[in-house]
Amino acid sequence: MRIRNLLLFxxxxxxxxxxxxxxxxxxxxxxxxNVTATPAATESPATTMAEGQVVPNQQANLxxxxxxxxxxxxxxxxxxxxxxxxxxxxxxxTSAKAAIAQAELQVLSAQQALNDLNEKAGLGSSDAELKLAxxxxxxxxxxxxxxxxxxxxxxxxxxxLMRANYIIAQDAFKTAQDDYDQVKDRANNDLNKANAxxxxxxxxxxxxxxxxxxxxxxxxxxxxxxAEADARVAKAKAAxxxxxxxxxxxxxxxxxxxxxxxxxxxxxxxxxxxxxQTALSDLELKAPFTGTLVSSDLEAGxxxxxxxxxxxxxxxxxxxxxxxxxEQDIAGLKAGMPVSITFDAIPDxxxxxxVDRIKPLGENKQGDITYTVHILLDDQDPRLLWxxxxxxxFEGR
Numbered sequence: 001m002r003i004r005n006l007l008l009f010x011x012x013x014x015x016x017x018x019x020x021x022x023x024x025x026x027x028x029x030x031x032x033x034n035v036t037a038t039p040a041a042t043e044s045p046a047t048t049m050a051e052g053q054v055v056p057n058q059q060a061n062l063x064x065x066x067x068x069x070x071x072x073x074x075x076x077x078x079x080x081x082x083x084x085x086x087x088x089x090x091x092x093x094t095s096a097k098a099a100i101a102q103a104e105l106q107v108l109s110a111q112q113a114l115n116d117l118n119e120k121a122g123l124g125s126s127d128a129e130l131k132l133a134x135x136x137x138x139x140x141x142x143x144x145x146x147x148x149x150x151x152x153x154x155x156x157x158x159x160x161l162m163r164a165n166y167i168i169a170q171d172a173f174k175t176a177q178d179d180y181d182q183v184k185d186r187a188n189n190d191l192n193k194a195n196a197x198x199x200x201x202x203x204x205x206x207x208x209x210x211x212x213x214x215x216x217x218x219x220x221x222x223x224x225x226x227a228e229a230d231a232r233v234a235k236a237k238a239a240x241x242x243x244x245x246x247x248x249x250x251x252x253x254x255x256x257x258x259x260x261x262x263x264x265x266x267x268x269x270x271x272x273x274x275x276x277q278t279a280l281s282d283l284e285l286k287a288p289f290t291g292t293l294v295s296s297d298l299e300a301g302x303x304x305x306x307x308x309x310x311x312x313x314x315x316x317x318x319x320x321x322x323x324x325x326x327e328q329d330i331a332g333l334k335a336g337m338p339v340s341i342t343f344d345a346i347p348d349x350x351x352x353x354x355v356d357r358i359k360p361l362g363e364n365k366q367g368d369i370t371y372t373v374h375i376l377l378d379d380q381d382p383r384l385l386w387x388x389x390x391x392x393x394f395e396g397r
Contacts, residue, residue, distance in 0.1 A: 047393055048329055050322040052341070052375070054388040056313035058289060064090060065282040067305040070298055077296040081287040081312065088285045088298050096280040103273035110266040117262050121254035128247040135243040139236035146229035162214045169207040176203035287312060294386065318384045320353065320375040322392060330371045333358060333394055339375055340393045346383050353377045355394070 068090035075087045180196040187193070249255075254262075295311035298304070320341055325333075337355040356376045362369040375392060 047395060048325075048333065050325045050329065050373070050392045050394070052320040052322045052373075052390040052392045054318050054343075054384050054386060054390060055321050056291075056315055056386065057317040057319045057376075058291065059294075059311065059313035060288055061309045062087070062285060062288075062312055063306050063309050064088075064285055064304055065306065066090075067303070068092065068283065070300050070302045070304060072300055073296075073298045075287075075293050075296075077293055079293055081291065081293055083287055083290045085287050086284050087287060087293065087296075087310070090283040090304070092283055093280070096276065096283060099276045100273065100280060103269065103276045106269040107266070107273050110262070110269040114259075114262040114266050117254045117258060121250060125247070125250040128243065128250045132240070132243040132247045135236065135240040139233070139240050142229070142232040142236040146226075146233050149226050149229055159214075159217050162210065162217055166207070166210040166214050169203070169210045173200070173203040173207040176200040285310075289314070291315070313386065315386065316380070318377060318380060319356070320377065320390055320392060322373040322375070323370070324365075324368075325371050325373060327362060327369050327371065330358065330373075333373060338395045340395060341375070341377070342391045343384075344389050344391075345385075346381070349381055349383065351377050351379060351381065 071089045071091040071093070073088045075081045075085065081087060176196070176199045180193075180200045183190065183193040183196050289312075291312045291314045293310065294313050294315065298308075298310060320339075333355060335355050335357055339353050339355065341351045341353060343349050353375045356374040359372040359374070362371050364370075373392075
């Protein structure tokens with residue numbers, strides 16, 4: 001603060017020293033002289049200075065997610081660690097892995113139960129569909145059989161033909177009878193008598209056959225056959241209703257209540273597995289990015305908790321953070337503004353950079369509200385170290 005104020009004072013003094021002068025133009029006697037003030041020099045652009053510190057462009061405070069006892073330390077302070085590499089482990093790995101194995105078994109069991117339920121529902125649905133189709137066919141056959149009992153056995157055309165055939169056969173029998181009567185008294189070996197008798201026998205048989213067919217065609221169904229047909233129809237209807245109810249229940253998949261229970265069991269088992277996997281992961285401290293383990297006091301056998309911090313940073317890529325810009329100083333600063341940086345510890349080093357961002361939240365430092373400005377360097381220098389003090393000049397304000 002003292003150095004910045006001294007520089008500000010020197011800048012103001014320089015401005016006053018270069019203040020505008022006045023020149024007078026000589027006039028003839030009796031004429032008044034008008035004096036016009038003109039600036040002798042143009043003001044130089046205003047600058048703002050601030051103190052800062054060197055910090056990594058990427059850093060993180062790491063800690064275990066749960067308390068425990070350190071089992072082994074795989075990366076020590078000052079060593080390089082790769083992204084995702086385990087830095088240290090807590091005790092309890094064996095029991096955590098056993099819990100994961102048990103949880104995986106529960107997931108497999110729940111998944112198998114759900115699969116079996118769906119598979120059985122699919123088979124049951126197919127079987128129910130087949131039985132439903134068979135029940136429909138049986139009902140149709142029973143109804144057709146019962147319907148046939150309501151009508152005569154032959155069509156009216158066939159019935160008329162049968163009646164005509166009977167009349168013709170009866171007339172032929174009468175003619176054959178008359179012919180035979182004329183020769184019936186002859187000897188049995190008489191040829192004419194034998195022919196007449198043969199024709200009479202054939203005519204009688206033809207008449208009897210046509211009469212039999214006509215009577216059969218005119219018959220009505222027996223009462224017991226009608227009763228049997230009605231019973232078959234009723235039984236087929238009941239079977240169809242049962243088949244339809246079964247198909248309606250299984251046709252849309254497994255029973256909703258059983259399905260909900262199976263799905264809930266699987267979801268619970270999966271959640272338990274995730275919890276056990278998280279518990280195992282919490283026993284390991286991993287690097288979120290590739291960097292150097294700058295600060296770590298971890299030792300095997302040490303008790304730690306989430307408040308135990310270790311510091312990871314990328315110490316090959318630095319940036320500057322200001323530490324003393326007040327709310328009056330911050331006005332006019334913006335992202336992209338060029339800056340120059342010098343260092344107390346390296347007098348011959350001067351770097352260029354630009355404003356990356358201004359932290360919008362101010363912090364109270366000894367009564368002053370200060371804002372942190374993040375500055376990206378155009379070039380890096382291997383001599384820079386973490387928290388090294390720097391001086392930042394904001395140019396072209």
